[in-house]
Amino acid sequence: xSRLLKFNIFRYNPEDAQSEPHMQEFVLExxxxxxxxxxxxxxxxxxxxxxxxxxxCRAGICGSCGMVINGRPGLACHTKTKDLPGxxxxxxxxxxxxxxxxxxxxxxxxxxxYTKTESWIHTEKExxxxxxxxxxxxxxxxxxxxxxxxxxxGCCIAACGTARMRDDFLGAAALNRVARFLIDxxxxxxxxxxxxxxxxxxxxxxxxxxxxxxxxxxxxxPLQNQLGFLRRKMGITSLKRLFGK
Amino acid sequence: xxxIYTDFLVVGAGLAGERAAVQAADAGFSVICLSLVPAxxxxxxxxxxxxxxxxxxxxxxxxxxxxxxxxxxxxxxxWGCDQEVARLFADTAPxxxxxxxxxxxxxxxVVPGKSIYYKxxxxxxxxxxxxxxxxxxxxxxxxxAKWRTCYTSDGTGHAVMCTMDNRCAQMGVEVxxxxxxxxxxxxxxxxxxxxxxxxxxxxxxxxxxxxxxxAAGGFGRIYPNTTNAVICDGGAHTMCVNTGVVPMxxxxxxxxHPTGIVPTDILVTEGCRGDGGTLLDVNEKRFMHEYEPExxxxxxxxxxxxxxxxxxxxxxxxxxxxxxxxxxxxRHLGEEHxxxxxxxxxxxxxxxxxxxxxxxxxxxxxxxHYSMGxxxxxxxxxxxxLKGLFAAGEAACWxxxxxxxxxxxxxxxxxxxxxxxxxxxAEYLEGCETEFKTSLINDEVKKQQARIDVLxxxxxxxxxxxxxxxVMQDALHKGANIFRNQEGLETCVAELxxxxxxxxxxxxxxxxxxxxxxxxxxxxxxxxxxxxxxVAYGALQRTESRGSHNREDYTARNDRDWxxxxxxxxxxxxxxxxxxxxxxxxxxxxxxxxxxxxGKSEIISADTPKDAGKKGK
Ligand SMILES: Cc1cc2nc3c(=O)[nH]c(=O)nc-3n(C[C@H](O)[C@H](O)[C@H](O)COP(=O)(O)OP(=O)(O)OC[C@H]3O[C@@H](n4cnc5c(N)ncnc54)[C@H](O)[C@@H]3O)c2cc1C
Ligand code: SF4
Ligand code: SF4
Ligand code: FES
Numbered sequence: 001x002s003r004l005l006k007f008n009i010f011r012y013n014p015e016d017a018q019s020e021p022h023m024q025e026f027v028l029e030x031x032x033x034x035x036x037x038x039x040x041x042x043x044x045x046x047x048x049x050x051x052x053x054x055x056x057c058r059a060g061i062c063g064s065c066g067m068v069i070n071g072r073p074g075l076a077c078h079t080k081t082k083d084l085p086g087x088x089x090x091x092x093x094x095x096x097x098x099x100x101x102x103x104x105x106x107x108x109x110x111x112x113x114y115t116k117t118e119s120w121i122h123t124e125k126e127x128x129x130x131x132x133x134x135x136x137x138x139x140x141x142x143x144x145x146x147x148x149x150x151x152x153x154g155c156c157i158a159a160c161g162t163a164r165m166r167d168d169f170l171g172a173a174a175l176n177r178v179a180r181f182l183i184d185x186x187x188x189x190x191x192x193x194x195x196x197x198x199x200x201x202x203x204x205x206x207x208x209x210x211x212x213x214x215x216x217x218x219x220x221x222p223l224q225n226q227l228g229f230l231r232r233k234m235g236i237t238s239l240k241r242l243f244g245k
Numbered sequence: 246x247x248x249i250y251t252d253f254l255v256v257g258a259g260l261a262g263e264r265a266a267v268q269a270a271d272a273g274f275s276v277i278c279l280s281l282v283p284a285x286x287x288x289x290x291x292x293x294x295x296x297x298x299x300x301x302x303x304x305x306x307x308x309x310x311x312x313x314x315x316x317x318x319x320x321x322x323x324w325g326c327d328q329e330v331a332r333l334f335a336d337t338a339p340x341x342x343x344x345x346x347x348x349x350x351x352x353x354x355v356v357p358g359k360s361i362y363y364k365x366x367x368x369x370x371x372x373x374x375x376x377x378x379x380x381x382x383x384x385x386x387x388x389x390a391k392w393r394t395c396y397t398s399d400g401t402g403h404a405v406m407c408t409m410d411n412r413c414a415q416m417g418v419e420v421x422x423x424x425x426x427x428x429x430x431x432x433x434x435x436x437x438x439x440x441x442x443x444x445x446x447x448x449x450x451x452x453x454x455x456x457x458x459x460a461a462g463g464f465g466r467i468y469p470n471t472t473n474a475v476i477c478d479g480g481a482h483t484m485c486v487n488t489g490v491v492p493m494x495x496x497x498x499x500x501x502h503p504t505g506i507v508p509t510d511i512l513v514t515e516g517c518r519g520d521g522g523t524l525l526d527v528n529e530k531r532f533m534h535e536y537e538p539e540x541x542x543x544x545x546x547x548x549x550x551x552x553x554x555x556x557x558x559x560x561x562x563x564x565x566x567x568x569x570x571x572x573x574x575x576r577h578l579g580e581e582h583x584x585x586x587x588x589x590x591x592x593x594x595x596x597x598x599x600x601x602x603x604x605x606x607x608x609x610x611x612x613x614h615y616s617m618g619x620x621x622x623x624x625x626x627x628x629x630x631l632k633g634l635f636a637a638g639e640a641a642c643w644x645x646x647x648x649x650x651x652x653x654x655x656x657x658x659x660x661x662x663x664x665x666x667x668x669x670x671a672e673y674l675e676g677c678e679t680e681f682k683t684s685l686i687n688d689e690v691k692k693q694q695a696r697i698d699v700l701x702x703x704x705x706x707x708x709x710x711x712x713x714x715x716v717m718q719d720a721l722h723k724g725a726n727i728f729r730n731q732e733g734l735e736t737c738v739a740e741l742x743x744x745x746x747x748x749x750x751x752x753x754x755x756x757x758x759x760x761x762x763x764x765x766x767x768x769x770x771x772x773x774x775x776x777x778x779x780v781a782y783g784a785l786q787r788t789e790s791r792g793s794h795n796r797e798d799y800t801a802r803n804d805r806d807w808x809x810x811x812x813x814x815x816x817x818x819x820x821x822x823x824x825x826x827x828x829x830x831x832x833x834x835x836x837x838x839x840x841x842x843x844g845k846s847e848i849i850s851a852d853t854p855k856d857a858g859k860k861g862k
Contacts, residue, residue: 015447015759032566033508035597045711049763050755054282057474059511060596061403061589062286078596099423099445100760107283107422111414120411121349133343135379136354144351145397148404152285186349 003030005081007043008089009051013100023089024048036069036076036090040102052101060218063151066093066158067102073155075218076102093158095167106154113174117197121181122189140185147180147226149219156213156223168202172213172223175204179226182233195237204230246690247450251277251419252674254438254454256426256481259287260402260656261638262460263409263418264663265670270416272671277452279424279441281476284410285403288462288474289659292402293514293589294386295394296660297653298338302355302380304373305362305392311335317389318645318654320841321545323792323802325498325647325810329833330624334645334654334661341660342381342395349408351397353382363521363578364543385519385543386652394653399514399589402656409660424450427768429457429484429634430689436634437681439484440693442768447759449693451686455679456670458626458635459485460663463616467777469718471613472505472512481640483772485620486779490630492812492826494621494642496776497783500649500793501727503549505612508567509597512614513590513607515652517575518542520587524553525572525606526561537843544843547649547793550611554727557610565608572606579603611727615639615655617646617793618780621812626666629812633679635670637662644810647830648792700767703752710751710767716744717774725781730797734785741781742821745774779813779823786825787811789849801847804838808851 005028012021026043037058044051053076056064060078067076068091070084081088096104113119156172157163163171178198181187198204207227214223253269255262258280266276280287301309315335319326346352355377362369364385386394397404413420423444430437430451438453464479465471485491503524504513518524523531524542534541536552544552553571556562562569575583575590580603583591594600594607620636621629622643628634637643638659645658699705724737748771757764789803790796808830813823840846 013759016756033598035509044762048755049711049753050758050761052760052762056282056286056476057288057291058509059291059593061291061400062282062288062474064282064286080596080599103760105423105445107420110283110285111420114411114414118415120415125347127344127347129340129344131343133346133381136346136352137379138354138356138382141351141354142398145400145404148351148397148407149400151290151403152283184349184351186347 003086004028005030005039006087007039008087009102010091011101012098013050013052014098015100030081034081036079036081037065039081040076052099052103054103061151063153066106066153066155067091068093068158073158073216075153075155078218093154095157095163096154104154106152109154109157110152113170113177116170117174117177119177119181121184121187123186124188134186136185140183144180144184147176147183147221150176150221151219153218155216155218159212159216161210161212162206162208166206169206170198170203172227175207175230176221176223176226179230191233191237195234195241198230199234199238204234247448248453249277249450250453251275252455253670254452254457255279255460256439256458257287257460257462257638257640258284258420258422259460259462259638260289260406260409260659261640261663262458263413264660265458265460265637265667266418267409267412267416268664268667269671269674270418274671274674277419277421278413279426279439279452280420280422281425281444283422284413284420285406287406288477289656290403290406291474292656293399294516295384295396295401295653296342296405296657297386297389297393297651298342298395298657299335299391299393300339300342300381300383300395301391302377303383303392304371305385306383309391309393311339313390314338314393316836318651319836321649321651321654322645322647323649323841324804324808324838325495325791325830327624327644328831328835330643331645332835333624333665334658337661337665338657341657341664345405345408345660346381348412350405352395353397354379355382384516386515389651389653394519396516399516399587405656405660425765426481426484428689428693429488430686431488431631431634432682432685433488433490435632437679437685440689442765444760444765447761449690451690453681453686455674455677456633456635458637458666458670459620459628459640460636460638461640463639464776465613465616467717467721467773468613469715469722470505470510472502472510473613478769479773479776480769482620482776483769485628486772486775486815488631489814489816491634492621492629492814493776493779494618494644495648495783495811496618496779496813497725497787497794497811498617498648498792499613499725499780500546500615500617501550501611502614503546503553503611504573504609505614506593506598507565507570507608507610510612511593511597513573513593513609515546517573517587517590520582521578522573522575525574526556527563528561529572529606532556532561540843545649545651546614548843550727551795553611563608568610570608570610573609574606575602576604615650617648617650618642625669626662627669635666637666648794696768697757697764700751700753700764701757705752706750707752708747708750709754710763710770713744713747713751714766714770714773716747717741717777720744721777721780725784728795728797729784731785734781737781738778738785741774741778745771745778745821748774775815775823782823783811783813783825801849803849804851805849805853808838
């Protein structure tokens with residue numbers, strides 16, 4: 001027979017003066033192919049319509065539904081209840097500002113990150129609508145896309161000890177973003193320019209390399225490789241700077 | 246009350262909204278995009294397949310040009326589109342793809358030499374030309390003559406969305422996410438901006454602008470089963486419906502996608518069939534080639550969806566606890582291809598179904614997918630009915646899709662239309678002086694606050710918002726689905742009218758404080774039911790079959806009486822039905838109505854005399 005699932009869900013509505021942070025219990029009968037998306041919506045529709053959480057694509061592609069699921073940051077829509085024990089504890093992602101219950105403000109955090117990393121192609125070239133596109137090796141395109149797959153869910157930030165201690169730490173998602181532009185032949189920034197952004201304790205030298213980030217990334221981005229790659233590149237750049245090169 | 250002023254306000258930060266925003270920002274105007282979610286989470290990011298543009302770099306696209314793309318689009322629309330707009334689109338698409346490459350999209354590129362591809366389950370070989378090396382590659386996609394779909398692996402929408410949002414960040418376009426527009430500020434002639442609800446605090450906020458654009462995407466969530474994201478609920482359309490003066494075009498034109506997975510309705514891309522995936526029935530036998538000998542699985546989506554439903558009705562469906570379905574088979578494409586080019590599909594199957602598509606079949610059925618209908622605009626993107634109001638992307642009925650849009654054409658539309666309409670808006674802003682009337686603004690805010698108060702205090706009743714929404718969705722599902730007929734549509738309209746009465750009596754069960762999600766649903770429900778009625782009533786009146794609109798009792802396409810576009814208004818608040826008006830489908834005719842070359846070809850041509858008419862039963 002199907003299980004009765006017990007959910008312990010973090011509740012707090014900062015807009016309600018009477019609300020205090022607390023855990024609330026909900027019980028729900030498990031159904032076939034149930035995901036946390038299905039479960040949370042049923043709880044909201046059937047038991048407590050004020051429950052706040054974020055879903056959008058419900059298909060693991062938009063990154064909206066990051067939360068801490070039994071102690072581990074992950075995408076809720078991507079989590080099948082049958083892979084979880086009968087008692088499920090859900091908390092909002094730390095580091096990000098709480099909006100209410102399980103909903104956090106990832107949008108502001110990531111927009112700030114775009115500005116810090118100048119997350120766009122830097123080029124002097126003008127677009128010419130009459131001309132053929134500039135050629136690119138397909139291998140380059142594929143490698144860029146590999147890193148572009150980040151859905152900005154924030155799981156890697158929430159899992160990172162450094163990011164939790166220091167709110168000026170860029171975090172794996174931002175470092176990965178820098179790597180994405182670094183390997184893009186269209187971006188004319190030099191290694192020195194990148195060094196300005198990440199060659200410090202807020203950036204690559206603040207990373208302790210324990211790789212909680214890669215562990216939780218739902219898109220399985222090769223964060224370990226990228227962090228290593230940046231550390232080497234920036235290490236060399238920093239040596240060059242030391243010797244005035 | 247916080248009031249924010251900007252030259253150009255965009256409701257929506259998906260591809261269409263941000264593309265237009267970039268264009269206006271480039272011309273020196275201040276721009277703010279509103280969005281329910283951070284821009285990159287917009288539903289554009291979920292499009293896996295790709296964007297059509299006739300670059301003709303692949304050997305399989307040799308000889309392609311805007312003319313061929315235009316022809317495919319018009320045929321695809323079943324001659325329901327505005328041909329001037331379709332032409333504008335086909336001509337501009339290649340330039341937009343190159344522009345995106347310049348801005349940073351990692352398009353897959355041509356790799357010269359031999360490679361293998363699949364069609365209809367068989368293996369073929371192609372040789373890409375040396376001189377095309379490194380140019381933008383294309384793949385095959387349903388309903389097109391050539392390989393024309395530009396892609397980045399299977400995350401095209403995501404990759405283009407990232408680039409576009411990067412460009413916005415670079416240009417200083419502000420995106421106010423977690424902000425929901427709830428009403429237009431307008432006086433029946435001009436639009437002055439919107440009243441919005443902040444989804445961080447629950448407070449109302451006023452946005453004033455000289456030009457306002459709706460780029461809020463589709464409204465699939467008025468159906469119970471849809472591939473659309475949960476935020477594609479038509480909330481922004483309801484703002485226009487509620488003005489009484491802005492018409493919705495062709496709301497009855499709803500597209501169903503052949504391959505939504507069962508049970509969650511998540512889409513698996515058309516690329517699966519494009520790359521050679523096949524459809525199988527309960528006996529694990531192919532069937533599409535029997536109905537469509539030439540195109541088989543690659544016929545346009547309305548044709549494939551229709552035959553799938555037909556085949557299941559004939560008793561060849563696979564029974565499951567979630568209803569009947571068919572199988573999609575991609576096993577023969579091999580592990581490398583499935584975990585490479587089709588990785589998202591692989592992930593969807595393993596994570597949400599527990600199915601391994603390298604070795605197992607994928608359960609699929611047709612499900613609501615795309616809204617051809619929407620806010621009717623002219624070719625410059627200006628909405629009918631209100632000055633200063635524009636629309637683009639899936640939210641709009643610009644109308645290059647008519648009664649059926651081709652796979653890969655809508656993602657391309659977002660950037661093409663975004664660019665064209667953005668340019669027109671910049672021109673409009675150039676010579677624009679606007680006076681904002683405080684009384685008008687205050688009245689609209691008061692009206693919205695009053696609606697909220699009524700819902701929170703249950704002053705009109707205490708109907709459960711989720712239950713009434715369900716009634717609306719089920720009515721559409723039963724009556725206004727792939728196959729339609731008079732009886733079903735009449736029942737549907739009656740059920741929706743009842744739902745409309747109940748929607749007026751909704752009261753919240755929770756306290757409505759802060760970012761209350763129940764309140765957000767309740768605020769748009771009445772408007773959604775009105776839209777559902779536009780779909781059903783428009784479909785009931787349209788006594789022909791065209792594109793995705795299939796009447797079992799009027800099976801022919803009727804160019805004599807119905808070569809036109811429905812314009813649906815909700816003229817008075819107390820009305821129980823929309824008011825329907827009609828306009829010619831297209832002023833400019835490059836390709837006169839004819840046979841599509843696929844699907845059934847029963848046509849009542851414009852010169853058929855009246856009484857020879859009805860072919861229906
Ligand atoms: C699963 C799936 C796959 C698809 N694949 C393809 C494909 O391969 N090729 C193709 O051509 N097409 C595809 N399509 C269709 C295509 O993706 C969409 O038509 C297109 O992306 C729509 O873009 P848009 O910019 O119009 O809207 P969206 O990207 O949906 O953006 C809408 C924006 O409006 C905002 N918004 C909505 N309501 C409000 C409100 N009330 N207030 C404030 N903001 C609001 C949202 O937050 C969002 O930012 C696919 C569609 C689906 C569902
Ligand atoms: S790197 Fe991975 S975990 Fe981090 S935000 Fe991107 S997708 Fe999420
Ligand atoms: S490896 Fe670096 S970025 Fe990743 S979790 Fe550890 S400190 Fe954070
Ligand atoms: S809702 Fe989009 S990733 Fe979960």
